[in-house]
Amino acid sequence: MIIGVPKEIKNHEYRVGMVPSSVRELTNKGHKVFIETNAGSGIGFTDQDYTDVGASILATAAEVFASSEMIVKVKEPQAVERAMLREDQLLFTYLHLAPDRPQTEDLIKSGSVCIAYETVTDDRGTLPLLAPMSEVAGRMSIQAGAMALEKSMGGRGMLLGGVPGVEPAKVVIIGGGMVGTNAAQMAVGLGADVVILDRSIDALRRLNAQFDNKVKAIYSTADAIEKHVLEADLVIGGVLVPGAAAPKLVTKDHIKRMKPGSAIVDVAIDQGGCIETSHATTHQDPTYIVDDVVHYCVANMPGAVARTSTFALNNATLPYIIKLADLGYRAALLKDKHLLNGLNVMHGKITCREVAEALDLEFVDPKILLG
Numbered sequence: 303m304i305i306g307v308p309k310e311i312k313n314h315e316y317r318v319g320m321v322p323s324s325v326r327e328l329t330n331k332g333h334k335v336f337i338e339t340n341a342g343s344g345i346g347f348t349d350q351d352y353t354d355v356g357a358s359i360l361a362t363a364a365e366v367f368a369s370s371e372m373i374v375k376v377k378e379p380q381a382v383e384r385a386m387l388r389e390d391q392l393l394f395t396y397l398h399l400a401p402d403r404p405q406t407e408d409l410i411k412s413g414s415v416c417i418a419y420e421t422v423t424d425d426r427g428t429l430p431l432l433a434p435m436s437e438v439a440g441r442m443s444i445q446a447g448a449m450a451l452e453k454s455m456g457g458r459g460m461l462l463g464g465v466p467g468v469e470p471a472k473v474v475i476i477g478g479g480m481v482g483t484n485a486a487q488m489a490v491g492l493g494a495d496v497v498i499l500d501r502s503i504d505a506l507r508r509l510n511a512q513f514d515n516k517v518k519a520i521y522s523t524a525d526a527i528e529k530h531v532l533e534a535d536l537v538i539g540g541v542l543v544p545g546a547a548a549p550k551l552v553t554k555d556h557i558k559r560m561k562p563g564s565a566i567v568d569v570a571i572d573q574g575g576c577i578e579t580s581h582a583t584t585h586q587d588p589t590y591i592v593d594d595v596v597h598y599c600v601a602n603m604p605g606a607v608a609r610t611s612t613f614a615l616n617n618a619t620l621p622y623i624i625k626l627a628d629l630g631y632r633a634a635l636l637k638d639k640h641l642l643n644g645l646n647v648m649h650g651k652i653t654c655r656e657v658a659e660a661l662d663l664e665f666v667d668p669k670i671l672l673g
Contacts, residue, residue: 303627304334306370308363309341312377314585316344316608317615319374319395322351324616324623329356333627338366345609367391372631374623376615378405389413390649392631394623396420399646400660409647415631419619421654422644431622431644433480434614438604440484440540443567444492446588446603447473447536450565450596455589457596458563460535463493470494471535476527476551476576478505478519481540481569483512490516497530522551531556539568539576552577562594571599632672642668 305328307319318341320328325335335357339349349359360366367373367386375395379387384405387393390413397418399406409416419431444462451457451471464470473489475482478500489496490513498509499522506519520526531537531552537560541548548570557566557579568580575581579592582601589598604611622641625634635642646654651666658665 303630304336304369304371305623305627306336306360306366306373307338307341308366308373308375308383309338310344310376311363311380311383315377315602315605317376317605317612318342318345318347319376320623321612321616322347322355322357324620325352325357326355327620327624328627331624331628334358336360336366336369338363345612372623372626374619376612378402379409381408384408384412387412387414390415392626393417394419394619394626397646399654399657403661406647406652406657406661406663410650410652413650414647415645415649416647417626417631417641417644418646418654419615419644421646421656422622423640425640431615431618434618435604435611436480436542437484438607438611438614439569440481440538441488442603442607443481443485443538443540443569444473444488444494446598446600447538447565447567448492450567450589450598451536451563455565455596456563456591456594457565458535458561462489462536472497472533473536473538474499474530474534475538475540476522477540477542477570478502478509479540479542481542482538483509485538485540485569486513486517494536497534499526499530527551528556532559532561535561535564537564537566537577539566539570539580541570541576542573548573548576550576550578552579554578557595558593560593560595563596565596565598567598569603572601575599635668636672648672 337352337357372392378397393416422431424430448462451460453459460471462471473494473496475485475498478498496517501522509519568575568577570576571582580599583599588600645668648671652658652663653668655665
């Protein structure tokens with residue numbers, strides 16, 4: 303198969319669809335890979351790095367799209383990229399179509415076959431291509447929170463781990479999933495006093511065993527959230543509901559009553575945030591203050607550590623890219639029900655029920671289209 307990797311053009315997006323080591327896996331199997339010039343330059347990969355593993359470099363995105371059977375990206379295609387897609391061409395990337403009618407309409411019009419990373423599933427009922435970014439965001443949330451607590455950012459002027467003779471900061475993590483677990487790992491490592499709130503008893507048992515009683519794993523109720531948020535120096539919002547808006551668990555009233563100079567990192571901001579006073583910020587201007595509480599609400603947190611994020615994402619996507627390239631999309635989708643769940647748009651039809659419902663469009667069973 304001929305695979306194309308264009309340079310990402312969304313503002314401040316430095317990640318790339320495939321790193322050279324991933325390309326090598328495909329060229330070793332006899333597939334042809336086209337890379338747009340400087341596609342990996344944002345994270346330190348030169349065109350030479352790609353040619354060394356058997357890829358061919360093309361000067362423009364238009365050439366990459368025109369020459370390739372499968373396009374592998376990171377972010378959803380922008381309008382100029384969507385215009386380059388053609389009938390029966392395969393697109394494999396993050397799409398997030400539910401809130402994005404213009405993108406959905408363009409993809410329908412193109413007649414292409416679009417598989418979204420974020421709706422591919424696995425046998426455990428998790429989302430394996432979203433998980434690596436949740437790991438990165440969870441770990442970053444503690445770094446970001448530690449900075450937000452510094453005086454220069456408007457914080458209380460506290461060191462997360464304290465020092466001998468001075469007590470550490472209290473970190474309250476709402477949600478014990480992938481984000482919360484990774485946040486806890488960093489916070490415990492820094493010596494903070496860590497509380498995790500979750501509604502799943504199984505998750506609380508797992509966290510208790512994993513951290514060997516170094517965290518307080520508490521069942522999440524309105525009462526528990528209020529008690530611990532008001533005592534917190536740093537709150538991490540890590541509640542994500544797949545495909546839906548995050549619930550607002552920390553209210554304006556809680557924020558008013560929090561300690562002056564305390565900080566909040568709302569990792570759920572990509573899904574609307576789980577803190578009532580949150581609104582999305584950028585890496586250029588990451589924080590703002592409401593009622594003396596520092597808010598860090600950067601959408602796309604993993605973009606700040608683009609190199610780590612790209613490798614983490616590639617590790618997860620590569621087996622699927624190889625499967626699609628080896629078998630062709632029809633056979634690959636029919637053989638793997640989890641990859642089939644990733645199919646969002648095919649030949650002008652919506653094949654993902656959640657997207658169809660969100661945008662009030664007709665849903666077509668993908669198995670009918672795949673014959």
